[in-house]
Amino acid sequence: MKPASFDYLRPATVADALAALAAGGDDARVIAGGQSLMPMLNMRLVQPRLLIDLSRLEExxxxxxxxxxxxxxxxxxxxxxxxxxxxxxxxxxxxxxxxxxxxxxxxxxxxxxxxxxxxxxxxxxxxxxxxxxxxxxxxxxxxxxxxxxxxxxxxxxxxxxxxxxxxxxxxxxLAKPGSGHAFREMSMRHGDFAITACAATVDGHSASLAVGGVADRPTLRSWPLVSGGLPPDLDEALNAFAWDLGGDDDQHATARYRRDLVRRIGRTVLEEALSCRR
CATH class of the missing domain: 3.30.465.10 (Uridine Diphospho-n-acetylenolpyruvylglucosamine Reductase; domain 3)
Incomplete structure (x- = not known):
């Protein structure tokens, strides 16, 4: 498919871009890289009358x-x-x-x-x-x-x-001294959207896990460290977190599979983040 017709503007300054966006209202959209917007334009999921290009604004x-x-x-x-x-x-x-x-x-x-x-x-x-x-x-x-x-x-x-x-x-x-970080995801192929993605951070007091691909937005939960390590009831905590995230069955995975990924990948990245503290 091809996009519906629209006017294209390449403003000279950010101020010009913002003025055009304000004047265009709901009929105006901005574009920079276009890797998310262009497919939506081609499928006519969005049909702006004005497209404002930010990609060459040095500001x-x-x-x-x-x-x-x-x-x-x-x-x-x-x-x-x-x-x-x-x-x-x-x-x-x-x-x-x-x-x-x-x-x-x-x-x-x-x-x-x-x-x-x-x-x-x-x-x-x-x-x-x-x-x-x-x-x-x-x-x-x-x-x-x-x-x-x-x-x-x-x-x-x-x-x-x-x-x-x-x-x-x-x-x-910026990462602080004594912090650790780790990321892993499961997808159908490398580069595809994640079925489940987990990002972990550990500092001197707590361990945090953010999960994507399950709930309707990235979701974060934290637990205090116990004697400098992960809490002994981590498996139970991850299970509760996985159920709280909800999630639905779709063409990529079942909700049950996603919960299992949260438990398994979540523990892995938390352990990795703890072990690589600087």
């Missing part, structure tokens, strides 16, 4: 560390983030997960912020943002606001972002 190409955060601008591709030499030291969880995002070709076009804005429950980037305690910076023509990642996602393809806002950037906290 949105920031990739930097500042005050304990790694900031990734809206026009930065997943491949550019993955190629960052210090990424494994700065945000090791993101470095572990990004190779699982799509394929080489899609990572060269797709943006980190675009994946977050799209909010697919099985996507790796939103999961890592929630697991890391990250933030989403939203901006419209009048203001800028920051939302905790845990509060940003409302459900499948649904977020707190208003129609006149863009995801200007996302922010990941």
């Amino acid at each position: 949105l190409r920031s990739l930097r560390t500042e005050a304990g955060w790694l900031t990734v601008g809206a026009a930065v591709t997943q491949a550019e983030v993955l190629a960052r030499p210090a990424l494994a030291r700065e945000v090791p969880l993101l470095a572990a997960a990004l190779p699982w995002v799509g394929h080489f070709q899609t990572r060269n076009r797709g943006t980190l912020c675009g994946s977050v804005a799209h909010a697919d429950p099985s996507a790796e980037t939103p999961l890592c943002l929630v697991a890391s305690g990250g933030e989403v910076v939203l901006r419209n023509a009048k203001r800028r606001r920051t939302v905790a990642a845990a509060d940003f996602f409302l459900g499948p393809l649904t977020t707190v972002k208003a129609a006149d806002e863009i995801v200007e950037c996302v922010r990941f906290p």
